[in-house]
Structure formats: C-alpha cells, structure tokens
Amino acid sequence: xxxxxxxxxxxxxxxxxxxxxxxxxxxxxxxxxxxxxxxxxxxxxxxxxxxxxxxxxxxxxxxxxxxxxxxxxxxxxxxxxxxxxxxxxxxxxxxxxxxxxxxxxxxxxxxxxxxxxxxxxxxxxxxxxxxxxxxxxxxxxxxxxxxxxxxxxxxxxxxxxxxxxxxxxxxxxxxxxxxxxxxxxxxxxxxxxxxxxxxxxxxxxxxxxxxxxxxxxxxxxxxxxxxxxxxxxxxxxxxxxxxxxxxxxxxxxxxxxxxxxxxxxxxxxxxxxxxxxxxxxxxxxxxxxxxxxxxxxxxxxxxxxxxxxxxxxxxxxxxxxxxxxxxxxxxxxxxxxxxxxxxxxxxxxxxxxxxxxxxxx
Numbered sequence: 001x002x003x004x005x006x007x008x009x010x011x012x013x014x015x016x017x018x019x020x021x022x023x024x025x026x027x028x029x030x031x032x033x034x035x036x037x038x039x040x041x042x043x044x045x046x047x048x049x050x051x052x053x054x055x056x057x058x059x060x061x062x063x064x065x066x067x068x069x070x071x072x073x074x075x076x077x078x079x080x081x082x083x084x085x086x087x088x089x090x091x092x093x094x095x096x097x098x099x100x101x102x103x104x105x106x107x108x109x110x111x112x113x114x115x116x117x118x119x120x121x122x123x124x125x126x127x128x129x130x131x132x133x134x135x136x137x138x139x140x141x142x143x144x145x146x147x148x149x150x151x152x153x154x155x156x157x158x159x160x161x162x163x164x165x166x167x168x169x170x171x172x173x174x175x176x177x178x179x180x181x182x183x184x185x186x187x188x189x190x191x192x193x194x195x196x197x198x199x200x201x202x203x204x205x206x207x208x209x210x211x212x213x214x215x216x217x218x219x220x221x222x223x224x225x226x227x228x229x230x231x232x233x234x235x236x237x238x239x240x241x242x243x244x245x246x247x248x249x250x251x252x253x254x255x256x257x258x259x260x261x262x263x264x265x266x267x268x269x270x271x272x273x274x275x276x277x278x279x280x281x282x283x284x285x286x287x288x289x290x291x292x293x294x295x296x297x298x299x300x301x302x303x304x305x306x307x308x309x310x311x312x313x314x315x316x317x318x319x320x321x322x323x324x325x326x327x328x329x330x331x332x333x334x335x336x337x338x339x340x341x342x343x344x345x346x347x348x349x350x351x352x353x354x355x356x357x358x359x360x361x
C-alpha cells in the first residue's frame with residue numbers, strides 16, 4: 001500500500017516501527033563496531049626492543065587496514081541518516097533563503113528611498129539656487145534702474161544750468177519725466193532652465209520669489225527725486241558754479257549709496273540662500289556600505305591575499321579571534337581580517353587586491 005493512501009495514524013505507526021527496527025540495527029552495529037575496536041586495540045602492543053620492530057610495523061599496517069574497514073562498516077550505518085539529516089535541515093535552509101530574499105527586499109527599498117531622498121535634496125538645492133539667482137537678478141536690475149535715474153537727473157541738471165532758464169523749467173521737467181515710462185521700468189522676470197527639478201517647479205519658484213519694485217514705484221521715485229533736485233533751481237541758476245560743484249558731489253554720493261544698497265541686497269540674497277528648506281526624506285536606519293574583496297578562485301589571487309596578510313600581520317591579527325591556528329586559520333580568515341581593516345580605514349590597500357562595495361543592513 002502506497003504511503004499517500006495511508007491514514008495519518010497508519011503513517012505514524014509505520015514510521016515508528018521502521019525507526020524502532022533501525023534503532024535495534026544501530027544498537028547491534030554499535031556493539032559490533034566496539035568489538036572490532038577492541039580487537040584492533042589489542043593488536044597494538046607497543047614494542048620494547050628493536051628486534052620487535054619488524055613485527056610491530058606489520059601489526060601497524062594491519063591495524064590501519066582494519067581501521068579503514070571499521071570506518072567503512074560505520075558509514076554503512078551512518079549513511080542511512082543522510083536523507084533524514086537533509087530532510088531535517090530543509091526547513092532551516094528554506095527559512096534562510098526566505099530571510100535572504102526578505103533582506104534583499106529591505107535593502108532594495110532602502111536604496112530606492114535614499115535615492116529618492118537624494119533627488120529630493122538635489123531638487124531642493126536647485127530651487128534654492130534659483131531663488132538666490134532671482135534675488136540677485138532683482139538687486140542687479142534695481143541698481144541699474146536707480147543708477148540710470150541718478151545719471152539722468154545729474155546730467156540734466158548740468159545741461160539745464162547752461163540752457164534752461166528758470167521760467168521754462170516746468171516744461172523741461174515734463175520732458176524729463178516722460179522719459180521714464182511704465183514699459184521701461186517693468187522688470188522682466190528671469191528665465192532659468194530646469195536641471196533636476198521639473199520646469200514647472202522652477203517656474204513656480206521664480207514666480208514665488210520674483211517680487212520686484214513696480215514700474216509705477218520707479219516712476220514715482222524718479223519724479224520725487226527730480227522735483228527735489230530742481231526745487232531751488234532759481235537759486236542754483238544764480239549761483240551756477242557752486243550748484244555745479246554740489247551736483248558733482250551729489251552724483252558721487254548717489255552712486256555710492258546705490259552701490260551700497262546693491263551690496264546689501266546681494267549679501268541678503270546670499271544669506272537667504274544658506275537657509276535650506278528641510279528635506280523630509282527617509283527616516284529609517286541607513287544602509288551601511290562595506291568593502292568586500294572581489295578576488296577570483298585562483299592560486300595567483302590566493303597568493304596575493306596571503307602576501308597582503310603577511311605584510312600587515314599585526315593589524316590583521318587584531319581583527320581575528322582564533323584559538324586553533326592550525327585547523328581554524330586559512331585564506332578565508334585572511335580575507336575577513338583584510339576586509340575589516342579596509343572598513344576601518346578606506347585608505348588601506350595592497351597592490352593586487354581587488355575591492356568592491358556592497359550595501360549592508
């Protein structure tokens with residue numbers, strides 16, 4: 001009857017009988033092996049004289065041969081457990097594989113999260129830089145407009161003192177006022193091309209920051225300064241030499257004031273650029289990038305590893321915890337020690353070693 005057709009109770013009973021019989025067989029085999037062991041040991045009577053050596057050597061050969069047979073007899077019994085061992089190990093192996101897949105999934109998700117965070121920071125940095133450029137642009141254009149106003153007022157004053165009689169001043173001022181128009185003082189918004197961020201995000205940032213003085217404010221300011229300049233024009237007309245000297249000094253003072261204001265606006269823009277908008281990104285435990293040796297399974301590469309270990313023996317020994325140096329030490333342990341040194345000091349290297357990196361939880 002096939003086992004799949006048996007009831008659970010029948011399967012259990014069948015296995016119980018089988019294991020019981022196997023237990024008896026193992027017991028009998030153990031007794032037999034012990035008897036053979038004792039027989040071999042009895043053969044091994046240590047010689048005490050040199051003339052006993054030839055016989056002792058023959059006995060040694062016989063004992064070794066019987067030991068080989070003893071091992072073969074033991075394997076006939078223990079080999080029956082290999083299948084059981086594999087079956088018992090199967091659950092842990094499957095769990096181990098599932099854990100590895102699970103860990104890989106976590107690593108990949110963390111990689112993507114850190115990648116997204118990095119891109120978010122790049123976008124934030126780009127928009128922050130765009131905002132700074134806009135503020136500097138406004139400061140630059142504002143200074144050029146004010147300089148143009150000051151020059152126009154200054155130059156017109158020099159010309160007026162030579163050509164314009166006080167009685168015709170108002171007509172002259174009207175012509176000057178007409179030269180500063182809405183169209184000429186409407187500051188055009190700057191245009192910047194997106195690199196990491198979307199163009200829409202860049203355009204939105206420009207629109208958010210671009211708040212220049214209005215054209216009407218520029219016109220009103222120019223008119224106010226122009227009228228203030230000509231408020232005592234009759235007195236200036238009568239004292240032209242002194243008025244020209246004052247006008248020259250005012251031009252210097254105005255240029256200095258405009259430059260100072262431009263510098264102030266520039267510094268303010270640069271300071272504001274340093275105030276970063278916090279990036280809310282990945283908040284979990286970060287992946288750790290570790291160095292690993294990427295050597296081939298060749299004698300040449302094994303030799304390089306051994307040479308690197310010997311050249312750094314003291315450092316390597318500090319990284320190892322080995323008690324059995326003859327049986328528990330080899331190229332595998334050398335690799336472990338060299339990798340630990342590299343991860344403590346990324347500048348560490350040895351000619352011929354090939355390094356790679358991997359992410360670790």
